[in-house]
Amino acid sequence: MSNVASDIPLIAIVGNPNSGKTTLFNLLTGLKQKVANYPGVTVEKKIGECYSQHGKKLRLIDLPGAYSLNARSPDEAVLRDVLLGRRPETPRPDRVVCVVDSANLERNLYLVSQVLELGLPAILVLNMVDVAEKREWRIDAAKLSELLGIPVIKTQAVTGRGLIELKLALSRDDLPATKWRSAVIPDGVRTALEQSRGPLCETGAIHAKASLLEPLYLLSGHDPTHYGIEDSQMGRVHELRRSIDGAFPGWEDELVSARYRSIEELCAEVLRRPDQEIETITTKLDRIFLHPVLGFVNLVFVFALLGYLIFSVAAAPMDWIDGWFGQLGAWVESLMPPGDLRDLIVNGVISGVGGVVIFLPQIVILFLFIGLMEDTGYMSRLAFIMDWLMSKVGLNGKSFLPFLSSYACAVPGVMAARTIESPKDRLVTILIAPLASCSARLPVYTLLIGLLFPAKPLTQGLLMMGLYALGTGAAFVFAWIFSKGIMKGDSSPMILEMPPYKRPSLKSILLLVWQRAKAFLVRAGSIILGISILIWAASTYPKTDTEDKSLQLANSFAGQAGHFIEPVIKPLGYDWKIGIGLIGSFAAREVFNTTLGVVYAVESGDDDNLDPLREKLAAERRADGRPVFTPLVCLSLLVFYVFAMQCISTIAIVRRETGTWKWPLVQLGYMTGTAYVLSLLIYQVGSALGY
């Protein structure tokens, strides 16, 4: 951002999870937003722009949802640190928009009361008023505004109701900070906090000018990330905390109760509830979705639908993309004279990138589906239903969403684990997430299954389901091993909010899908493109005098590398050409298809490179005339791909998430080790049995 940007007011949007905060942010900023990450943690940082009602430019930042400034997870810690001005790369916001769920006013006002105390000019947004109205809750916004001393606006972000009023309030130059004080810190605790200020300054945790609230939230925190505090200083911080806890047992809990008492007093003046709770659509729907039997039936239906969409509905657009890249290749071929450059463009770039872009429809469907489940509130119900299963392996329902997302891609899956409070549960979830068969494995599965059972769609489908089940089962087994056997530490309590069902915001979901699709295409255009070119070059050079394409490939760098690892992979039934595919796959799994495509196109000359890859593989023979891709080799390869850790992006994100190289290496080791051992068993036992 340039210097000019700092003149534009920065407005933070804060609120509880499920308060409709992000929908409001999307409504205000639309496509004028940037998604990045906070350095050091993979918490998403969303900054956008909008214009006030008076045409003045405003910058908005969507901070992660939280229940309290007393941070429990990296997400909540980011909210606290940004509001306290503790993150150097994000300026302290000039104003705050507090978004609350109107039908859950007291609980939502808890965070608001903490935020207002920080002294920033604020606007209170009573969002989802329609839900409150349906429950016949009457909220006196004018009175609330008077008592808090800040503007209060009723909105319904999904429909855009109240947006103009909000923009008018955002345009005000004289936005006040509240005078409302919800809880008085007892004198003893106050003195203790004051006294802790000096030692905390020495540890570098706070600055000398920090307000009393900083030691309050740092010392009462259960925050695993402790951003801005050196690990070596954490002992001092814990010591200070223990001394306050010792002198004033339960002070933290007392403070919570005091806050709720003031909130209850406030609500008594502004909120009228009917004596009898009105039955909401949520209650009715939960009777079905959380029903002991119907709930499971529904769960199976949801996943069957997802499977149908991904494997069946996505097929047509995937064929189109395949066709377009094929035509593009043919067109370039017709334009250029034969030679290395044409070869590079057609066999390296176009077939390499095309082999990956083809999955765009599946990625879009997966994220659309996950976005819908999250936005409607169904995802929390899944966590509720799945909790008992997760508890058997030492995790809880909260690990379910990261794991489910990993079926699309482990990278957002690993990132979604940031909402898990306990460092141990979070780590276990991250370690097993890549065992979910991600969409990058799909092309490899499809190719090999097609080779195994040509023209038997039912058997193909069953085997595909079997592979997904194998990965899922393995994830549970390893979760059990890690959390019960290897790792120490407390598990997260399974405390989860079940938000009311709501109509999904199509705009927000499409925005999410667009952001993911863009990230996917950027990856295809950068990493995958680079690898494709590299593989093409490695299998083309060094040039030899021979006219024999096979000999040329064998002598190339890729051929040499394939030969080099052949002794290791031979017991699994693979030859050196598959070895080239495996080496390429360690960058990204989908490169397997690309690599084999490139390898075989290079070998056979470029005149027939648009033939389906599968036929080429089926026709491939060993020196003794036996086929290379026997059913046993295909099966061994399939199992290898289920288990092996082959994705640079995942390794990078796990490194960033866990802050050390230890865990990505552990992951690489246990997954690839299991892959090797199981594939070895399958091939050796199968061979011995005569298959």
Add this chain to the structure above:
Amino acid sequence: MSATTLAELPVGSEAIVQAMPTGRSALTRLREMGIVPGTRVRVTRRAPLGEPIEISVRGSCLSMRNHEAAHIIISAVGA
């Protein structure tokens, strides 16, 4: 009426929170989410295998396991 805990409250019943131990991280979070002494709570449902349970409190629904609920001492409404 003897002291009972939230974990023992039957589905559909209401109660008032009497006491909760202090200084436990998970219970502090439950307090922050609105379950403090004096709050009215109702058990909405139990998952098929007994856990987790769903609690209706202050207009929101929270789920938790018996492990946490067993620490929350309750008394009958109006007692």
